[in-house]
Each structure stands twice: as structure tokens, then as C-alpha cells.
Amino acid sequence: MAGTIQIQFRVDFPSPGGNPFRLDVNTVLPGRGITAIFGRSGSGKTTLLRCFAGLQQADRARLVVGGETWQDEGLSLPTHKRPLGYVFQEASLFPHLSARGNLDYAIKRAGAECPGELIERVVSLMGIGPVLDRFPGQMSGGERQRVAIARALLIRPRLLLMDEPLASLDTARKQEILPYLERLRSEFDMPILYVSHSIDEVARLADHLLMLDGGRVAAQGDMPEMLSRLDLPLRLGEETGVVLEGRVLERNEQWHLARVGFAGGELWLRDGGDALDRQIRVRILARDVSLALEPQGETSILNRLPVEVAAIGPDSDEAMALVRLQCGARHIVARLTRRSVDHLQLVPGKKVWAQIKSVAIVK
Numbered sequence: 001m002a003g004t005i006q007i008q009f010r011v012d013f014p015s016p017g018g019n020p021f022r023l024d025v026n027t028v029l030p031g032r033g034i035t036a037i038f039g040r041s042g043s044g045k046t047t048l049l050r051c052f053a054g055l056q057q058a059d060r061a062r063l064v065v066g067g068e069t070w071q072d073e074g075l076s077l078p079t080h081k082r083p084l085g086y087v088f089q090e091a092s093l094f095p096h097l098s099a100r101g102n103l104d105y106a107i108k109r110a111g112a113e114c115p116g117e118l119i120e121r122v123v124s125l126m127g128i129g130p131v132l133d134r135f136p137g138q139m140s141g142g143e144r145q146r147v148a149i150a151r152a153l154l155i156r157p158r159l160l161l162m163d164e165p166l167a168s169l170d171t172a173r174k175q176e177i178l179p180y181l182e183r184l185r186s187e188f189d190m191p192i193l194y195v196s197h198s199i200d201e202v203a204r205l206a207d208h209l210l211m212l213d214g215g216r217v218a219a220q221g222d223m224p225e226m227l228s229r230l231d232l233p234l235r236l237g238e239e240t241g242v243v244l245e246g247r248v249l250e251r252n253e254q255w256h257l258a259r260v261g262f263a264g265g266e267l268w269l270r271d272g273g274d275a276l277d278r279q280i281r282v283r284i285l286a287r288d289v290s291l292a293l294e295p296q297g298e299t300s301i302l303n304r305l306p307v308e309v310a311a312i313g314p315d316s317d318e319a320m321a322l323v324r325l326q327c328g329a330r331h332i333v334a335r336l337t338r339r340s341v342d343h344l345q346l347v348p349g350k351k352v353w354a355q356i357k358s359v360a361i362v363k
């Protein structure tokens with residue numbers, strides 16, 4: 001299984017008088033793209049990343065990255081011999097060194113060849129040219145974090161671990177740094193494991209989603225598909241929704257709208273300035289989807305799609321229910337009152353019309 005990441009970790013934290021915790025994970029992850037690790041606080045996300053890095057002792061451990069065994073019975077590469085980058089919530093830069101000094105230090109420490117071209121490429125990718133001579137105390141939180149990511153990239157890792165890299169930043173700084181992470185995903189062919197609490201970040205960045213619950217893998221799979229499942233302990237409440245990947249088919253200048261095609265049909269949405277044929281991700285929140293039995297007449301709603309009820313599940317709010325809808329080859333989710341589900345006599349297999357109030361481009 002070259003090109004994959006095979007993991008098996010078992011860690012026990014005894015807790016005298018409290019609840020002991022066991023991380024018990026045995027799975028295979030994709031060897032490319034961004035895998036988001038998602039789960040409630042205390043589900044074991046950081047412990048799992050620490051196992052990857054060899055920072056956490058495990059009772060049982062096996063780690064094979066792209067065909068290379070980093071850990072198995074009788075073998076455990078020490079942390080500094082594992083070709084990985086680790087980015088934490090707070091950029092852990094040396095305060096007495098400039099950004100450039102921090103990068104040089106990391107390169108020397110890794111003892112690896114680091115060609116000038118790679119340094120230039122990484123500095124430009126992370127947009128840190130203007131701050132190279134500044135010290136961490138003279139940079140914004142977002143700039144510091146970009147330097148920390150650049151530092152991780154310069155050791156030419158085979159795997160990048162990111163533990164809530166945006167969690168300490170305010171919303172504006174998060175928005176500023178997200179495009180850099182997208183470029184990182186598209187320009188560096190390296191698997192990234194990305195721990196996040198934020199479904200917005202997951203929707204925007206992830207290709208694959210690993211859900212942890214109580215130290216175990218609750219589920220994993222393709223990110224858009226995972227977000228449409230009702231059987232997972234995602235508990236996103238108002239933020240429940242799906243992500244669809246589509247292509248810009250038409251841009252209407254008069255109305256500033258764009259027509260986007262996806263595997264389940266077409267949607268009109270506010271033109272986000274994306275060029276024709278460009279691949280984009282859109283997010284449809286379940287609360288913005290209502291259902292009708294007939295293709296109704298006049299309405300202000302732009303998007304109305306024929307769908308089939310695939311499943312009905314509970315919501316975190318007792319008055320509400322989630323309805324998973326098959327829409328061509330994709331799924332969308334509607335959040336309705338339980339009364340409406342009853343009133344429309346919704347059952348799996350029933351054909352209805354989904355009216356979508358708002359579709360947002362994920363950016």
C-alpha cells in the first residue's frame with residue numbers, strides 16, 4: 001500500500017479516581033491531500049498527532065508512511081529522524097532570532113540539503129519575504145504562523161502535522177492565512193494531517209475526514225461525503241451542511257450571479273469572481289434547505305432541485321430533524337422541524353423538491 005499512511009496506535013492514560021483514556025486507532029489514511037482530524041475536545045486528536053511524531057509512547061504502534069516503516073515492533077525512529085513537520089497552535093519561533101534566523105536554524109538542525117530554490121519557493125508560497133528580517137515580537141500572529149509553516153516545509157517533510165494552526169488567531173487573521181494553506185495543499189505533494197475544531201476550515205481545506213470519538217475512529221472518508229452523513233457524532237447544530245465540488249459554467253453580469261455545475265445538478269449563486277470553468281467548493285447549510293412536494297410556482301428561491309429522501313436522522317435540537325437527500329450523484333442535507341417531516345410524510349425513497357435559499361462559495 002505504497003502511497004498510503006498505515007497507522008496502528010494504542011495508548012493508555014490511566015487516571016486514578018477519574019476516567020482512564022485509551023487511544024486505539026488502526027486504520028489507513030490517504031497518502032496525499034489534507035486529512036482533517038475532527039472530534040470533540042478530549043477525543044484524542046493531539047495524542048494521535050504526538051504518536052505520529054514519536055513524542056507519545058504507545059503500547060502498540062505501527063506507522064508506515066508511503067511504504068517506509070517509521071515504527072513497528074522492535075523499531076521506532078526517534079522524533080528527530082522522522083521526516084515530518086509539526087505546526088502547533090502557537091507558532092513556537094525563537095524570539096531572539098529573526099524570521100530568517102528561525103528558518104536557517106531549522107535547516108541546519110535538520111542537517112538536510114536545502115537548495116536555495118526551495119527556500120525561495122517556500123518564502124514566496126507563504127508570503128513572508130517582507131518579514132524575513134523581523135523578530136517574532138515584531139510580527140502579527142498570522143505572520144508568525146506563516147513563518148512557522150515555512151520552517152516546517154524547509155526540512156522537506158514527507159508528512160506535515162498541523163495541530164489547530166489557526167486556533168490562536170482572530171477571524172480576520174484566519175481569513176488571511178487560509179489562502180496560504182490552500183496553496184500549500186495544491187503546490188506541495190505531501191500529505192497533511194490537520195487537527196481542527198472548525199468546520200469552516202474543514203469545509204475549505206480538507207479532502208478527507210477522520211472522526212475521532214472517545215479515542216477511536218468513529219468514521220473516515222471523503223470529506224464532502226462525510227459531512228452529509230447523519231450517523232456520525234458530528235453535532236454541528238446550526239452549522240450542519242454539505243460541501244459540493246463544482247465548476248463555474250456561466251457568469252451572468254447583469255445579475256452578478258454564477259451558474260455552477262456539480263455531479264448532482266446545477267446551482268445559481270452570487271458571483272464570487274471565479275473564472276469560467278474554475279473548480280470551486282460550495283457549502284450549503286442544512287438550515288437553508290427546505291422541502292416541497294411539488295415544484296412550486298413563483299418564489300424568490302433561485303435553486304430548486306429534484307431529490308430523493310435517503311435518510312432521516314435526529315438533530316441536536318429536539319424540535320428539529322435532519323434529512324439526507326440524494327441529489328444526482330451527491331447528497332445534500334435539510335434541517336427541518338420534526339413537525340414538517342411529519343406533515344410532508346417524509347420517508348426514505350420519497351421524491352421531493354429541495355429549495356435552497358443560499359449557497360456560499362467556500363472561501
Ligand SMILES: Nc1ncnc2c1ncn2[C@@H]1O[C@H](COP(=O)(O)OP(=O)(O)OP(=O)(O)O)[C@@H](O)[C@H]1O
Pocket residue numbers: 013014021039040041042043044045046047048
Ligand atoms: N499525558 C497525559 N496523561 C494523562 N492523560 C492525558 C495525557 N495527555 C492527554 N491525556 C488525556 O487524554 C485524552 C485525550 O487528550 P487529547 O489532548 O489527545 O484530546 P484532543 O482531542 O486533542 O482534545 P482538545 O480538542 O481539547 O485539544 C484527554 O482525556 C486527556 O485528558
